[in-house]
Amino acid sequence: MADPELLLDSSIRMWVVLPIVFITFFVGIIRHYVTQLLHSDKKVDLEQVSDSQVLLRSRVLRENGKYIPRQSFTMRKHFFNDAETGFFKKVKRKVVPKNPMTDTSMLTDMMKGNLTNVLPMIVIGGWINWAFSGFVITKVPFPLTLRFKPMLQRGIDLLSLDASWVSSASWYFLNVFGLRSMYSLILGQDNAADQSRVMQDQMTGAAMAMPPDPNKAFKSEWEALEIVEHKWALENVEEELMSRDLNFGTFFSQDIKSTMF
Amino acid sequence: MAGVVAKREGPQFISEVSVRGNAAVLDYCRTSLSALSGATAGILGLTGLYGFIFYLISAFLLSLLLILKAGRRWNKCFKSRRLLFTGGLVGGLFTYVLFWTFLYGMVHVY
Numbered sequence: 001m002a003d004p005e006l007l008l009d010s011s012i013r014m015w016v017v018l019p020i021v022f023i024t025f026f027v028g029i030i031r032h033y034v035t036q037l038l039h040s041d042k043k044v045d046l047e048q049v050s051d052s053q054v055l056l057r058s059r060v061l062r063e064n065g066k067y068i069p070r071q072s073f074t075m076r077k078h079f080f081n082d083a084e085t086g087f088f089k090k091v092k093r094k095v096v097p098k099n100p101m102t103d104t105s106m107l108t109d110m111m112k113g114n115l116t117n118v119l120p121m122i123v124i125g126g127w128i129n130w131a132f133s134g135f136v137i138t139k140v141p142f143p144l145t146l147r148f149k150p151m152l153q154r155g156i157d158l159l160s161l162d163a164s165w166v167s168s169a170s171w172y173f174l175n176v177f178g179l180r181s182m183y184s185l186i187l188g189q190d191n192a193a194d195q196s197r198v199m200q201d202q203m204t205g206a207a208m209a210m211p212p213d214p215n216k217a218f219k220s221e222w223e224a225l226e227i228v229e230h231k232w233a234l235e236n237v238e239e240e241l242m243s244r245d246l247n248f249g250t251f252f253s254q255d256i257k258s259t260m261f
Numbered sequence: 262m263a264g265v266v267a268k269r270e271g272p273q274f275i276s277e278v279s280v281r282g283n284a285a286v287l288d289y290c291r292t293s294l295s296a297l298s299g300a301t302a303g304i305l306g307l308t309g310l311y312g313f314i315f316y317l318i319s320a321f322l323l324s325l326l327l328i329l330k331a332g333r334r335w336n337k338c339f340k341s342r343r344l345l346f347t348g349g350l351v352g353g354l355f356t357y358v359l360f361w362t363f364l365y366g367m368v369h370v371y
Binding site for chain 2: 174
């Protein structure tokens with residue numbers, strides 16, 4: 001390959017490139033530990049938990065009802081769906097809409113999330129841009145179009161300089177994105193330094209919370225349970241099992257062999 | 262990787278913990294490979310398209326090795342083989358570009 005056109009001072013390498021790498025890396029690690037320190041356990045409402053467990057139980061009954069005898073199934077269904085004393089008919093919960101602006105726990109969570117993730121990135125990016133301005137840092141190995149020049153070469157006004165030569169801010173952002181998956185190597189899974197995962201969690205967490213209208217959930221579960229028909233799958237189980245060779249000799253030795261990859 | 266899908270007739274029982282653990286192992290392999298191949302590409306001085314092709318080749322080689330390692334009992338450990346091919350490609354790409362730029366700068370520019 002052709003030799004690079006510019007010759008850069010080695011002290012740039014020592015005092016700019018490497019420090020930016022270390023800064024990015026250690027800020028990520030610090031962010032992970034700070035998040036763990038500030039993490040407050042989510043307060044869960046007992047009633048909400050019991051409601052969601054009841055719904056879970058009803059769903060399991062619906063899906064696996066065919067494995068229990070008819071009388072057991074009817075008994076359980078009666079507990080949920082009976083016209084006067086059934087759980088879904090009798091229990092009505094007071095609905096309190098959870099407004100994200102006024103609900104204190106969600107507000108503090110959002111603030112903490114924003115604080116620990118976005119703020120350090122902006123602050124440090126700005127500081128690096130100010131502190132290491134006016135010179136190119138390194139050459140990106142792939143050709144970039146001229147459109148990227150104002151973005152990647154802050155503070156350098158040479159019109160003829162190849163767009164591959166980048167300044168310190170872009171090196172910082174390259175580090176941020178590239179070290180993201182390295183954190184999972186070093187800190188193990190579920191680490192708080194991984195920004196993208198946290199942002200994803202924020203989006204799915206809001207949808208996963210128990211729907212703030214348990215009455216509606218109860219009603220739909222009631223309807224689903226009403227229409228389930230019980231067909232006992234184990235009806236002729238004795239004849240089926242007796243009629244063929246079960247191979248008990250090899251049954252347990254080759255079944256659950258847990259192997260390590 | 263723990264093979265945890267118990268073979269029984271009827272519905273299969275899947276252990277969530279193991280699925281996550283296996284995915285973590287894959288992620289680990291993919292990230293390590295991206296870092297090392299990025300460093301290699303930087304030292305070799307690959308530029309432009311050659312660099313990206315190198316990444317795709319090394320990702321493909323990793324997938325082949327993983328399939329070899331999973332063997333014939335792959336569906337005891339994974340839901341589908343496609344995950345072995347495409348898991349973590351983009352994250353790996355970022356890591357690859359980072360190491361590639363870094364080593365290229367270290368070796369060829371300075």
